[in-house]
Amino acid sequence: MTDTTGQGIPAPDGEADTIDTAYNVGQDNIDGHVGPFGFDIHNPVFVISALVIVAFTFYTLVLPDQATSLFSWLFASVTQGFDWFFLLSANIFVLFCLLLIITPMGSVRLGGVAARPDYGYVAWFSMLFAAGMGIGLMFYGVSEPLTHFSTANGDLSYGVAYLGEDDPTEFGDAMGLVAPSPEAVETGLDGAGLGDARADFAAATARSDWAPLGAATGNEVEAVRLGMAATIFHWGLHPWAIYAVVALALSLFSYNKGLPLTLRSAFYPLFGERIWGWPGHVIDILAVFATLFGLATSLGFGATQAANGLTYLFGSGDAAEGTRTFLGMAFGNTEESGTQNSGVLLVLLISVITGVALISVIRGLDGGVKVLSEINMGLAVLLLLFVLFVGPTLAVLTGFADSLLAYFTYLPALSNPFGREDVNFSQGWTSFYWAWWISWSPFVGMFIARVSRGRTVREFVVCVLLIPSLVCVLWMSVFGGTAIQQVLIDGYTGAQDAALELQLFKMLEELPLATLTSLIGIILVIVFFVTSSDSGSLVIDTITAGGKIDAPVPQRVFWCIFEGAVAMVLLLSASGLGALQSMVISTGLPFTIVLLLMCVAIWKGLASERAAVKEAVAAE
Numbered sequence: 001m002t003d004t005t006g007q008g009i010p011a012p013d014g015e016a017d018t019i020d021t022a023y024n025v026g027q028d029n030i031d032g033h034v035g036p037f038g039f040d041i042h043n044p045v046f047v048i049s050a051l052v053i054v055a056f057t058f059y060t061l062v063l064p065d066q067a068t069s070l071f072s073w074l075f076a077s078v079t080q081g082f083d084w085f086f087l088l089s090a091n092i093f094v095l096f097c098l099l100l101i102i103t104p105m106g107s108v109r110l111g112g113v114a115a116r117p118d119y120g121y122v123a124w125f126s127m128l129f130a131a132g133m134g135i136g137l138m139f140y141g142v143s144e145p146l147t148h149f150s151t152a153n154g155d156l157s158y159g160v161a162y163l164g165e166d167d168p169t170e171f172g173d174a175m176g177l178v179a180p181s182p183e184a185v186e187t188g189l190d191g192a193g194l195g196d197a198r199a200d201f202a203a204a205t206a207r208s209d210w211a212p213l214g215a216a217t218g219n220e221v222e223a224v225r226l227g228m229a230a231t232i233f234h235w236g237l238h239p240w241a242i243y244a245v246v247a248l249a250l251s252l253f254s255y256n257k258g259l260p261l262t263l264r265s266a267f268y269p270l271f272g273e274r275i276w277g278w279p280g281h282v283i284d285i286l287a288v289f290a291t292l293f294g295l296a297t298s299l300g301f302g303a304t305q306a307a308n309g310l311t312y313l314f315g316s317g318d319a320a321e322g323t324r325t326f327l328g329m330a331f332g333n334t335e336e337s338g339t340q341n342s343g344v345l346l347v348l349l350i351s352v353i354t355g356v357a358l359i360s361v362i363r364g365l366d367g368g369v370k371v372l373s374e375i376n377m378g379l380a381v382l383l384l385l386f387v388l389f390v391g392p393t394l395a396v397l398t399g400f401a402d403s404l405l406a407y408f409t410y411l412p413a414l415s416n417p418f419g420r421e422d423v424n425f426s427q428g429w430t431s432f433y434w435a436w437w438i439s440w441s442p443f444v445g446m447f448i449a450r451v452s453r454g455r456t457v458r459e460f461v462v463c464v465l466l467i468p469s470l471v472c473v474l475w476m477s478v479f480g481g482t483a484i485q486q487v488l489i490d491g492y493t494g495a496q497d498a499a500l501e502l503q504l505f506k507m508l509e510e511l512p513l514a515t516l517t518s519l520i521g522i523i524l525v526i527v528f529f530v531t532s533s534d535s536g537s538l539v540i541d542t543i544t545a546g547g548k549i550d551a552p553v554p555q556r557v558f559w560c561i562f563e564g565a566v567a568m569v570l571l572l573s574a575s576g577l578g579a580l581q582s583m584v585i586s587t588g589l590p591f592t593i594v595l596l597l598m599c600v601a602i603w604k605g606l607a608s609e610r611a612a613v614k615e616a617v618a619a620e
Contacts, residue, residue: 014114106458145480246445260547
C-alpha cells in the first residue's frame with residue numbers, strides 16, 4: 001500500500017483490501033516555487049498536457065481554414081463511423097451498474113467497512129448534479145424536447161443547402177444545422193459567423209429522417225411521448241451510468257485500495273505496476289484533454305447563452321437593422337444587417353465567470369463548490385416550481401408520468417445499436433451525446449468520487465444513477481413540456497423558431513414575470529458553469545499532480561485561468577465552438593475503451609474487497 005494519507009487521501013476506516021505497491025504518491029513530481037507561489041506537478045503529465053493544449057489552440061488560430069476542415073471531418077468520422085460502438089458500450093455501462101445494485105458486490109463500503117459519508121444527502125446531490133448536468137439542462141431543456149416532438153410529429157426537419165463553389169466541409173458547423181422550420185435554419189445561419197459567405201447558404205428542402213424511430217406521423221399524442229422519450233434517453237440512465245462507472249472505479253481504488261486518486265489507479269488489477277509508467281501517463285493525459293476541452297466548450301455555450309439572454313432582456317435597438325446593443329456593445333444582430341456582433345461581451349462574461357470560479361477555487365471544496373452548488377440548486381428548484389405552477393401544470397404533471405412510461409416503452413428500440421433506420425437520429429443525436437458524456441466522464445467521475453466516500457456501492461450506484469436521472473426527467477418535462485404545450489394549445493411557435501441560445505427565454509416570455517425569471521435563468525447558466533469550472537479545476541489539478549488532492553492552490557488557480565483563456569481564444573476564432581466540440585468528441589472514442597476496461601477492473605476490485613473483509617471477519 002502506498003502512503004496516501006499525507007496527500008489528503010484518508011486511509012481506509014476498518015477492514016479493506018489495500019494494494020501493496022512500492023509506488024509513493026508524488027514520487028515522479030517536480031516541486032518548488034516561482035516567487036511566492038509553490039507548485040507540485042507530475043512529470044510528464046502536467047508538461048505534456050499543457051504543451052499540447054497550447055499547441056492545439058495555436059494551430060486553430062494560425063491555420064483556421066485548415067483547422068475547420070480537419071475538425072469537421074473528425075467530428076463526422078467519430079459520430080457516424082462509431083455510432084454502433086458508442087450505443088453498445090453505453091448499454092453495457094447501464095447493465096453493469098444495475099448488476100452491481102442487485103448482486104452482493106453492492107454491500108462493499110467505499111472507504112472501508114467503518115467509513116461514513118463526508119456529506120449529507122442534500123449537499124451530495126447538489127454537488128454531483130451541478131457538476132454533471134446543470135449547464136446542459138439550461139441550454140437544451142427547451143430545445144431538445146421541442147425538436148424531437150416536431151420531427152416525431154411528422155413536421156419536416158430543415159437542413160442547410162450550400163449554393164457556393166467552395167468545399168462545403170469548410171463550413172461544417174453551418175452545414176450541420178437542423179431545425180423544424182426554414183426560419184429557424186435562417187436564424188441559425190445568421191449566428192454561425194459565416195461573414196461574406198452567408199449569402200451562399202439557405203434552408204434546404206424539408207427532410208424527415210431526423211425523427212426518432214421513424215416518427216409518429218398523424219398521431220400528435222404519440223409524437224409528444226416519443227419526443228420526450230428520446231430526450232429522456234439522452235439525459236437519463238445512460239449518461240449517469242457512464243459517470244457512475246468512472247466515479248466508482250476512482251473511489252474504490254483510492255479509498256479502499258490505497259492508491260492515488262487518479263485515472264490510472266483503476267487499472268491496477270489489469271496492468272499491475274505498469275500503470276505508474278507510460279500506460280498510466282497516457283490515460284491521465286487523455287483525461288486532462290477531455291476535461292479541459294469539455295469545460296471550455298461548456299463555458300462557450302454558457303457565455304453565448306448568457307450574452308444572448310442579457311441582450312434580449314436589457315439590450316436596445318433592432319437586430320434586423322444592426323442597431324442591437326447591450327451596454328454599448330453590438331450583439332444579437334442578424335447577419336443581413338451587416339453589423340458584426342462584438343466579442344467584447346463574450347470576453348467580459350468569460351472573465352467574470354472565471355473570476356468567480358477563482359474565488360470558489362481558493363475557498364476550497366467545502367467553502368466554494370459546496371456552497372455555490374446548494375445556492376444554485378435552490379435557484380433551479382425555484383425556477384422549476386415557478387414554470388410548473390404558472391404554466392400548464394396538469395398537462396406537465398401528467399406528462400411527467402407518461403414520459404417516464406414512454407421512455408421505458410421505447411428504451412429497447414432507442415438503445416438498439418444495429419440496423420437502425422433512423423440513422424440521422426442515432427448518429428446525429430445519440431452517438432454525439434454518448435461520445436460527449438464519455439469524454440466528460442473523467443471530470444465528472446473524479447469529482448463525484450471526491451465527495452462520495454463512505455457510501456456503500458449499492459447506495460452510491462442507486463443515488464448516482466437514479467436520483468439525477470429522475471431530476472433530469474422532471475426538468476425536461478417541465479421546461480420542454482411547457483414549450484410543447486405552448487405550440488399545441490396556444491399555437492405559439494416563438495420558442496420553436498428561435499435560435500438555440502434564446503429558446504429558454506422565448507418560452508419564459510409567454511409566462512408571467514418573464515424578465516425576472518429570464519434573469520434567474522441567466523444567473524443559473526453562469527453559476528452552473530462556475531461550479532463546473534471550479535470542480536473541473538480541482539480534478540485537472542489532482543490528475544496533473546500525480547493523484548495529490550492537496551497540491552498547492554496556485555496550481556488550481558492556473559488551471560482555472562487556463563480553461564477560461566482557452567475558451568475565450570477559441571470562441572473568438574474562426575473555428576469557434578466547433579474546434580472544442582470536435583476535440584471533446586474525439587477523446588470520447590478512446591475513453592470508451594478505457595471505461596469498458598474499467599468495468600472489468602471494478603468487478604475484480606470489488607470481488608477481492610469482499611473476500612478480504614470476509615476473511616477478516618472470520619479471523620475475529
